[in-house]
Amino acid sequence: MNAALVNPVLLLDRLHAALVLAALAFYGLAGLVLLLRRRRIGWACFALGGLAALTAVATRGLWTGHLPMQNLYEVFLLLAMLMFPLSALAKRLLGVGGEALDALLAAALLGPVAFVFSRRPQPLPPALQSWLFGPHVLAYMLAYVLTAKAAVQAGRVWLAGPADRPAVERGCARLIGLGFPLMTLGLVLGAVWGRRAWGDWWNWDPKELWSLATWLTVVAYLHLRTTLRRPRPRLQAAVAILAFLLVLITLLWANLGRIFQGLHSYA
Template sequence: MVHVLAAETAIDQQMASVSDTLIIAMIFAYAIAMFLFAIEAAYGRREALKGGGLVMAGAGATVGAGAGPGGGTDDIKVNLRTEEPEAKASRHVLGSVALGVTVVGFLLNVAQIATRGLAADRWPWGNMFEFVVAICMCSVAAFLFAAIRYKARYLGTFVLVPVLLLLGVAAKWLYSEAGPVVPALDSYWIAIHVSAAILATGAFMVSGSAAITYLVARRTEFKRAIGERVSGIAAKLPSAELLDRISHRFIVLGFPLWTFGVIAGAIWADEAWGRFWGWDPKEVWSFITWVVYAAYLHARATAGWRGNKATWIGLIGFACLLFNFFGVNYLFSGLHSYA
């Protein structure tokens, strides 16, 4: 009791107020960026495709496992953007501004987390609200990396929509004032286990966004192949092959982090509760998520699965991740009910 009271009196209310203000500012910045990305996606021009021509999907094409929308392997002609490897998105001014505003939002996100930690004098991911905000920060960081490294600005809308939804849920329903953590989280392991989970989730968020975009692009290529007219945002997406690669690379990035997080969590559980594994719902679904992503990587490495088949496995893993995050916390009771 003395320890808890001491922690409560140590709260810097002024810093906590700054942190709360930054939440509104970063949501506003992300919303503007999402709006600008959406405009660029809908109206921005694309450069002419080089090395045009049609290739035979199912006859050595690497656009994905199956030319049809259902993942079959029929030999049909599919338009491929053969530019290497970024599909050459146009330098539309709105996209550049959107990227800049996203950077501003990201910096506000970092500042919000930092001021929250300083206000409470602890690691700032000790409850669901803080965890969501940290996940959004890592998701945006992963997107910015993809935008710079792979010229993947077209993922901006697909990433920022779930980020804004999560932040809205966090601000409306998950918010809690800066304060001490529950005793079980008062450990240096929170900086190890939870940080790994946050970083992995950020990578998986971008992978999931790229996978969903892949399905849209795959369907678009199929429509073009059968002579249907395609317009709107779908017409301006890059090749499905590129989106498949981006999704895969972020799973490759997130999987070892998730693996480390699961192992670190088991070690922490042994220290806190005297056992490595106790069939707690959060433990079970964390492991299920790990198994699905492991199956995804195994299928790509051994069976050579690409495109639709691999994408659906990755999306199942992403669904397990989201259920582990939201569903487990509110549908089951367990030792992780606070996290």
């Protein structure tokens, strides 16, 4: 008899792996269909991808027994899961599109989850056993997805003609505005957690400094809009793209790079 049928843990693992593959397939398909401007089918695939990713996150949580936000496998899965609801929210609430690229980005995030990162669960180390773990990571992940979407809009500003640039840049600003409070919340919760776990609310740790640089760049973007007498869409867009590059460094390089050894090196 197949071992997966008698072992519930193994069954959950197989189900989870299948859901990740399903989410990857639906997201990829959604991206392609939306690029072909078949909106209804595209959004349906996008929603199915989001649902499969949500179920994959839930099964991962059931399997590991903790919030699945511990390592890059779980964080990438979470980011991909958040892509659909945030893309739909941005479209409906802010009138900002880019859903085809969102779906393709979600598929790209699920690529390493399905084929590169180890699926093996790890027990939650004592440092991560805190009520702040979930809210801190979730606030940051939501902010990071919105910054990624803003960077896509910022890229469109550079490609658009002079007449269209201000309108596209306004979409970028709305996304940055939606993400900024979440990024602030993530930073503040991290500081409160740092005080409880490491003794100080600010430890000058490399990851802390990269996240501060990211937050300050977003603040600079928001200030720039007020400071400039007339809009400079391409300059503003360049700052938004810089903020996203700093997000990538904070999320990936600060954890994976050996030169940034610090308190966050376990993640």
